[in-house]
Amino acid sequence: MAAEVIYGKQLAEQIRQEMKEEVATLSEAGIYPKLVVVIVGEDPASLSYVRGKQRASENIGMSSELMELPEDTSQTKLLDIITRLNEDESVHGILVQLPLPEQIMEQKVIESIDPSKDVDGFHPINIGRLMTGQETFYPCTPFGIVVMLKRANISIEGKHVVIIGRSNLVGKPVGQLLLNEHATVTYCHSRTKDLKDYTKKADILIVAAGKAGMISGEDITEGTVVIDVGVNRVDGKLTGDVDFDSASQKASHITPVPKGVGPMTITMLLHNTIKAAKWIHQK
Numbered sequence: 001m002a003a004e005v006i007y008g009k010q011l012a013e014q015i016r017q018e019m020k021e022e023v024a025t026l027s028e029a030g031i032y033p034k035l036v037v038v039i040v041g042e043d044p045a046s047l048s049y050v051r052g053k054q055r056a057s058e059n060i061g062m063s064s065e066l067m068e069l070p071e072d073t074s075q076t077k078l079l080d081i082i083t084r085l086n087e088d089e090s091v092h093g094i095l096v097q098l099p100l101p102e103q104i105m106e107q108k109v110i111e112s113i114d115p116s117k118d119v120d121g122f123h124p125i126n127i128g129r130l131m132t133g134q135e136t137f138y139p140c141t142p143f144g145i146v147v148m149l150k151r152a153n154i155s156i157e158g159k160h161v162v163i164i165g166r167s168n169l170v171g172k173p174v175g176q177l178l179l180n181e182h183a184t185v186t187y188c189h190s191r192t193k194d195l196k197d198y199t200k201k202a203d204i205l206i207v208a209a210g211k212a213g214m215i216s217g218e219d220i221t222e223g224t225v226v227i228d229v230g231v232n233r234v235d236g237k238l239t240g241d242v243d244f245d246s247a248s249q250k251a252s253h254i255t256p257v258p259k260g261v262g263p264m265t266i267t268m269l270l271h272n273t274i275k276a277a278k279w280i281h282q283k
């Protein structure tokens, strides 16, 4: 049986339509959610992502500013800029595009962002809140995955979720979010022995390893839900970590790359920015 393809892109458009209305309502109340995206250097992939974020913000009527800094920007300079953005009351969300050039310590930058403007959900305070089951900004890709599962009517409670990848950006937080949703979670990674023993036992398999085509149909059992978080460029083309053609023969549901998780990530960034704007005005 061929899998049902979950098009994140379609879901994202639906959700963005809802958010567009919310932004309009907020603006009637004098609240104008604003996101600032900071990018250091000119990596073409990073530039293309941040342009996607800009476009998405504009499409829902949200104000979004892009700050492009030169590749050789010092850490001090970047931290100064973040301090100013933290203090600027017209700015609700701050996103510093990762990765950063090597003269800048990523963790230092992440921790300098005011947790109440950390729409990426990467600040240790927000990670801690996620771990303790509190309301906070959830990291966009993990959050997008959960919303996608829910909108596709896939139940999470009691399911065995197997995650491949343990990054701070995706693997670790997606496991935590799904644990909060009452899943049983197994983390696998590059040092896991006999990986296939785990992937075969998954009800929901989340592949966020950054290795093109590392999972194929023979690694899964019939009826598995397969979420592909890979963003790999192979011969200039964007491909996931899952071999779609073989995996979709066995999966019950599968997400494509592109048009799968990626558009949901951007949508949750917009969601978090709106949430930030509402929070600030509640204080």
Ligand SMILES: Nc1nc(=O)c2c([nH]1)NC[C@@H]1CN(c3ccc(C(=O)N[C@@H](CCC(=O)O)C(=O)O)cc3)C=[N+]21
Binding pocket: 048, 049, 052, 095, 096, 097, 098, 099, 120, 140, 231, 238, 257, 258, 259, 260, 261, 262, 263, 264, 265, 266
């Ligand atoms: N501080 C920070 N926050 C991030 O959220 C962040 C980051 N840094 N660094 C890089 C990664 C990557 N990322 C993507 C978001 C959307 C798509 C996306 O929308 N992709 C489209 C296609 C885009 C294309 O064709 O190039 C799709 O999958 O259909 C991809 C990748 C966010 N990231």
